[in-house]
Structure formats: structure tokens, C-alpha cells
Amino acid sequence: MLELNNDGIPFEAQIKKQKTLFILGASATGKTKLSIDLATHIPAEIINSDKIQVYKGLDIVTNKVAEAERKGIPHHLLGFMDPEADFSAQDFCTHVHMAMARIIDNENIPIIVGGSNNYIRTLVEDPRANFKANFDSCFLWIDVALPVLYERVAKRVDEMVEAGLVEEVRAMVAPGADYTRGVWRAIGVPEMDDYLHAEKVMADEKTKKFLLEAAIERIKENTCKLVDSQLWKINQMIHELGWKLHRIDATSVLETSGEEAVEAWEKVVLEPSLAIVGDFLEGRE
Template sequence: MEMEGDSLRNPNGVPNQKGESRIANSKPKLVVIMGATGSGKSRLAIDLASLFPIEIINADSMQVYEGLDVLTNKVPLHDQRGVPHHLLGTISPMVEFTAKDFRDYAIPLINDITSRNHLPVIVGGTNYYIQALVSHFLLDDSLEDTDESCLGETYGDKQQHIAVMPEQGNFSYSYDSLKDLDPVAANRIHPNDHRKIRQYLRLYACSGVLPSKYLQEQTMENWGNADSLRYNCCFICVDASLTVIDKYVEQRVDQMVDSGLLQEVYDIFNPDADYTRGLRQAIGVREFEHFLKAYLSVGQSGTENGIIDQVSAVKYVEKLKENMNTVLSTAGEDPLKQLLQDAIDKVKLNTKRLVRRQKRRLVRLQTLFGWKIHYVDATKCLSCLSEESWTVNVVEPSIQIIKSYFDKSTHLVPDFEASNDTKGSKLIDRDLWTQHICKACGNKVLRGAYEWEQHKQGRSHRKRVCRLRKSGVSGLDD
């Protein structure tokens, strides 16, 4: 279906056949479809392509990598319906693809798409990728990419004495080191977020500026109003209630297991792997580590006890790979079955945590950075999985949002209204990671109320509590 009006056929002011440009010298127009994992962002973008000349740029930090198609929930080729997709499964799984890398890849793609009179649509839940693209400043998720010239321009004359931290020796790039140096910055991140901890500490090593101070001043300077953004953006968020998304996540993980998730993880399993880089960071990889170690240990003992031919051994290992799903149907209290079920439960729990982080970021983009995000509610659609409900509640409102966006030819990102001081305090004064200790689970440390509540509801925790209470141990949390 063709779009109505020159502004829709020529969305970014590219000259038409008469050599005229309707919005010359304006910023390129960009539609950004955001939302939590499982909300239906990709589906919406593909549906919109029936009305607008769309090309999709993937902004999911795990879907950019080649491999693990089931685990990362990439849109299969037959479901893309001929809509061009960029940065989908094209990056080597062994490299670290940063927000800066995404920006540097996406900008030329956007220029190329607009040169063809097509509309670039950014689709993904990795909001710091989107921030890096539309802003001229790489926010805290990419501090490792902040070059020294940028630091010099901002602080070069102000910071004459820089206390550079040692790169070698006994210094530890740990959460405790960051907390001792800058407790405000430490309270902004999870203690296990080792990559960001290193980024913050390296920032201080290069500049002598506390990360919290740098983030506050740079954010106020570079995110002050809509004119600071690189593009004229239309932000659409596919939203749904947490209760419905949680249920949908559980169903989707079970479907992934049935569709070959275990076999994918088996293929890339390496007990000595670095889980902080590349594709192995994906939720659903590390969670299966204990199960795979135990499962492969059983398999190796089988090859040692009766298989001497190398070809037969390879076939035996392949059979092990194919039969992993059957562990779930094992009768009784099988240890492997329990390990596998625990791993699947962890994938579900960690995905739910991701959903909450994504939702918090979206709120932050609105309240702190002033982005005008248009929400479309997919709650009913995810509940009943009705095509008609999806069209009425998600697709049609999105079409009207985009049409209005072109008709008005205005920025959909308002200026800041609050003062810098207020926003700065919102940015840095937050502690989301209150510590809880579970005595029943070996003094396991949990961070945040949600993580603590989800842990207490977990099957393994409840079994341990029940077992300990039967043995007479008191003072345990339910």
C-alpha cells in the first residue's frame, strides 16, 4: 500500500522529481520503536511496512550477533515479509559490539536508507544503543569509548592535577574500589556489572574526574533540549503490563526450549568462556553452565566406558546433544532434571529482570531527558494473542502517530522544563540495589526488592527453606 502525500513518500526531505525539497536543511526524520523484551516491537515495525516505505535497523544488543537465533529471538527470514533488516545477525559473536560501534554502523545506514527515499526505523530494546545514536554524547553505558580529546575539552583547563589510578600492581578494578572512590556512581550500577565498573574507573584514571560528576555535567550540557539530538525523532513504545509480560516471557522461554534453545547453547558452551563479552552475555547462556557441565560429564563417562571408535564417539556426543530435552521428562528426582529446571527458571527470572530494567530506562528517558515517547498498549494482545486486537490496539494507533509526526513536521522531543540541578540529582542520587542475604541459600546476596522477592518465590529456595525447617533451623525468610 502506498502512502498518501509527498511528505510520506519522501519522508526525509530528499528532493522529488522536480528537484524540490519540502523540508530542506532539516534534521533527518527517524522513527524509533522501543519497548520491553517480548512486547512485539519487531512485529509492529514489519506491519507498518505495509503502509510506509520502511527499512529496519535492529537495536537489540544480542540480536546484532551471528548465532543463537532461537535464544535471541531473531525474526526468521520468512517472517520479515521482504522488509529490509540491517544489523540483524551480522556481527561476529566473539567481539564486543559497543554503543559506539552501533552508532558508527547505524549512521551510514540511515544516510543510505534516506537517500533511497525510505524511512529508517530503529527497532530494539537496548535503549543505550538508541541513546548513543540520537545523541551527540555517549552516555554512561559507553564511557569506555569516550576519547581523551572529549575529556580534555570539558575538563582540560579545570583539572590541572589528575590523580591517575595505576593500571598495574595491586589495584583492583572492583565494585569495592569504585564504591570507595565514588559511592554515588557505585549506587547507580549493579555490583556484578563488571564492564561498567571498569568503564567508570577507567574514566577516572584518564581524567581525574569522579564518574558521577562527569555524568551529571555532561548530561546537562548535551541533553538539554531537542536541538541537541542528531535526528528528528518519533519515539513509539510498545508497552504492556508487567503481569502479562511476565506470563508471556515464561511461555516464550518454554517455546524456545522446545525449538532448540538447549542445542544452541550446547554448541557454544565453553567452561572457560568469558561471559562478559560478545554473544555469551545473552540471557540464556550462562544460566545453563552448571547443567551442561554435569550433562557432558555423564556423556564423557559414557564414551570412556564403551566407545573406542572416534566416529562412534562423535555420533554419541551428537546424540547427547539431541537428547537434552528428554531430561525434562525424566521420572523421579533426577539431579540432571533439577539442574535443567533450575536453569530454565533462571532464564525466565533474568528475562523478567531485564524487562523491568528496560521499563525503568524508558521512564528515565521521559522524566530525566525529556523524550516524548508515544505509548501503544499491547496488554490485551499479549493476553489473548488476537490478530484483530493487535491491529486495533497497536498497529492503527502507531500509524496515526507516524502520520501526525509527518504532518506536523516538528520535533516530538520537547525541551527540558526542570532545572539542571533537579535533573542532576535525579540522575545520580539513586540506589536501586539494596542488599538482601538469603541464609537458606548459603548467604546468597540479592540486590533490590524485586530480585529478593523473585528469589524467595523460586522453587529451589522454597525447597531449601522447607528442608531446613524440617531439620529444626529457625529464623529463615519465606
């Protein structure tokens, strides 16, 4: 039997839940950008929920947001783990709860953003953590039509190569490394093994060029497979777990470039997201 107060309201119902935001989506959809944009409009701090971005090093491969792009917004669980350490879903939950406590003490809203949906599912659904009883959550899902997203993935891999992906992997990873541990699991590392080995044995330039091109193509293919897996897990959240996700279609943003893309982002992603978050924070959702 529920214990009631003098007004007949259950004591349990008087507990005010803390507000938290989640930004979900496949790779290359703009999750990080949206989290930072939102945090410039509301008092918020960002918690990374990408299980590879928690590790130190390989910033290009893991696509960590650069300090200069964070607009002064505090980021948590980003680049703090030893590259070879294990970091389980339960470890993630423990660190998220600690980060959320600090953020709430600062009177800010936690924004949890990243593509590791199994970790997010564990955080929200684990009955031992009682997350749903303590937090009122709003879920934003940035979605992009698959053909457009696959093209964006390929372009982003090319941009990462231009930014120094090959040099970064060469500097940190030895051929034949254990690609089942830590940051070495990141897409962009195992795929480079044949090329790194060819460099080590001083293969001819034609062979190295062939192996490098093959590695880059595998990175693109494996990232597209990751996208498929991420979307499958998001659909599980909706259809099996009953999560209410606010879908934001960002396809038109990726179909354009330059100033047109900036305008499209503001109109079709940021403005609707701000409206949803405003309603959520004001209790109108």
C-alpha cells in the first residue's frame, strides 16, 4: 500500500525527477553538433556515450570533438580511459551517474550523446540503477535517409584520412596488435593492419598503395555496417522497449553544403530540437 501525505498524494509522487536529455542517431548524423548547439541555449553539460571515444588517443580515428569546437561547454567521459583498458556497459553506467551528479550540482542539465546504444539501453533499463525512477528523460533522434548517410560516411572517412588518420594509426598501433581490446577496436584501426605490415617489411610502393586504398574502403564499409547496427538498436528501443523518441530528419542538411547547409541545420534540426527541449523542460511534454 502506498503511503500518502495529508493531501492524499503518495510520498513517492512528491519526489521531483531530475531532467536529462539524450541525443541518439547513427554515425555522421550530427549528434555532437546538436548537443553543443543545445548546450549554448540551455544550461547544460555533455556526457559522451560513445564507448570508443572514452579512450585516450586516436582522436581522428575516434572522431572526438576538438576542444576548439566545444564552445566552452564541459564534456565528460571523453578521452579519459587508458587505451588498453576494458570499459564495460556497467563501467559506463557508473561513470555516467557520477558525471550526472556533478552536472546537477552545477545546476545544469545532463545531455548524454553518442552512438553506443547498448550502453544507453543498459543505463536506462538496468533495474538496479533505478534510472527511470530518478530521471525524467527526453530522447532526440537525428535520422538521415540511408543512401544520403552512406555517402556522408564515405566522405567523412576521406576527410579523416586527409586530416591524418593514417599517420595517427601508424604512430600508435603496431602491426598485429590485439584489435579486441580498448581503443584498438575502433573502426579505422584493424582495417589498417595489412598496410602497416607492408610498411614494416618495406613492400614496394604499388603494393602499399593498393593495401592503403583497400583499407580505406574497408573502413567505409565497416562504418556503414555500424550505421545499420545502430539504427536496428534504435528501432528496438522504439518497438520493443516503448521509448518515446523525437525523430528529427536531417537528410536535407547532408544533401546540401556551405551556407545552405547551415541554414538547413538551423531550420530542420536545431529549431525543432529547441522547441521539443523547451516543452520538456517546462513540463509541457
